[in-house]
């Protein structure tokens with residue numbers, strides 16, 4: 001009898017420690033299971049369409065728009081910026097493996113040497129710096145257009161963010177905590193809308209699930225306004241009357257790391273149109 005009790009207590013303790021050790025892969029599969037339950041009609045591969053995946057009319061308008069996107073002229077500017085040589089004659093393509101093709105899905109990654117998350121925008125700026133050029137302001141339209149083109153070189157690549165090692169896990173956990181922390185006058189967490197209430201309407205907007213949200217940035221809203229992923233974080237925070245963090249802040253980079261990890265396995269497509 002006594003032995004049995006010890007066994008049960010040990011089992012309970014073991015159970016707790018398993019929960020405490022649940023890592024990114026477990027987080028992701030638990031979320032996928034959850035979304036399958038609350039939104040059984042949406043196929044996993046359609047998560048990249050976010051709220052459009054819940055509304056066939058909106059999705060068909062989107063498909064029409066994407067056949068002849070009005071942002072293609074802007075994208076040409078991004079291409080020019082990517083292809084124009086630096087003063088030293090080198091180009092952006094020299095900073096990335098494979099000339100920059102099929103690489104963007106590996107970002108953000110955790111850099112152990114600098115003990116921080118490195119976003120694709122950070123890598124673009126590191127490239128400029130290494131070549132004696134001035135860095136671009138993160139999130140401004142110049143960076144937006146450049147990364148819209150640079151990321152389009154990875155269209156079709158599956159998001160492939162890795163969380164390995166202590167530092168990486170700590171950054172991931174910070175992003176995850178941020179995501180679940182209530183904030184702002186309206187006291188909403190990101191998770192309140194995009195996990196708890198995914199699929200429901202808030203005013204005229206249907207709420208997308210967070211898996212699939214990170215695979216297609218920047219977006220052109222209304223067809224012409226360019227919005228980066230961290231720019232979208234700011235908008236969501238303003239909507240709940242919270243004070244947004246700065247683009248490229250440690251908080252937003254960790255948040256982007258966590259959010260993008262959750263889109264692992266889904267194909268990249270850049271840029272895309274949203275209303």
Ligand code: HEC
Nearest residue numbers: 050051188189190193205206207208213232233236240274
């Ligand atoms: C009050 C509800 C609400 C909260 C809280 C909220 N969002 Fe949103 N979010 C929206 C709405 C509405 C949209 C536009 C419709 C959609 O795509 O879900 C949106 C869109 C997004 C998108 C773009 C999806 C796409 O494919 O275009 C991302 C990314 C996003 N939110 C991330 C976040 C993050 C990160 C937080 C926390 C910092 C957050 N949101 C908090 C309501 C919210």
